[in-house]
Amino acid sequence: MSQQVCENRLDVELISMTPEPERVIEQAGRTCYLSFDRMEADSHEGFIRRLIKMGHESPLEHAYATFRIRNCSRAMTHQLVRHRLMSVSQQSQRYVAEDGFAYVVPESVPAEWVDDFHADMRGIQQMYRKWRDRGLRKEDARFVLPNACTSEIVVSANFREWRHIFKLRTSTKAQWEIRQVCRTMLAMLTEKAPVCFDDLVEPVS
Ligand SMILES: Cc1cc2nc3c(=O)[nH]c(=O)nc-3n(C[C@H](O)[C@H](O)[C@H](O)COP(=O)(O)OP(=O)(O)OC[C@H]3O[C@@H](n4cnc5c(N)ncnc54)[C@H](O)[C@@H]3O)c2cc1C
Secondary structure, eight states: OOOOOOOOOOEEEEEEEOSSHHHHHHHHHHHTTTOGGGOOTTHHHHHHHHHHHHTOOGGGGGOEEEEEEEEEEHHHHHHHTTOTTSEEEEOOTTTSOOTTOOBOOOTTSOGGGHHHHHHHHHHHHHHHHHHHHTTOOHHHHGGGOOTTBEEEEEEEEEHHHHHHHHHHHSSTTSOHHHHHHHHHHHHHHHHHOHHHHGGGSOOOO
């Protein structure tokens, strides 16, 4: 019997970022005006804010960030990978067995029905095992798996694309899990490169 594992512990890690991203963006942007003589220790702030304000955002494409996201659902990753300017490497259900898969329980499941949700997941784990035992390859046995299944994914994008993703996905119109992931990534990048991202952070009321 496969062991049931349930983890609702979203884990977002910033694994890599362009060193001194704001400096790189300023250097790239100032190439447009050949205004390198105006570069000072703190000149990037006003310069980058002006670029963003006027919509001249291509210099932000020179800085990159890469995140590893664990314990999120495939429902979330399916939405995230729609962003075509983002590079993606994701845990494969063709090569990694999903016996005893972990899964995300939406917070909207009422407390009195959580046990029922777990029971459904155990049922699907048994279904998956049954088809594996009958000889189906992982790539076909996975057809019975749910969107709740957790996944691991590494995503990279430039700062302009991250700004685009955050605008769409931190909105209250976005689905709760991708909103949670994107708000976490936005907070991490705002800490590292505030001038590039702090205008997207909602003020705490
Ligand atoms: C609230 C919400 C609900 C959604 N609901 C659905 C849904 O029901 N069904 C569904 O299928 N999707 C849905 N989506 C996904 C949405 O349609 C986009 O696929 C997703 O948000 C990726 O955004 P994007 O295309 O702007 O960005 P990216 O793919 O990240 O591209 C960035 C930008 O590059 C430009 N670009 C990229 N590729 C092209 C291209 N081929 N041609 C022209 N310009 C391009 C565009 O300006 C684009 O905004 C939803 C998204 C949100 C935020």
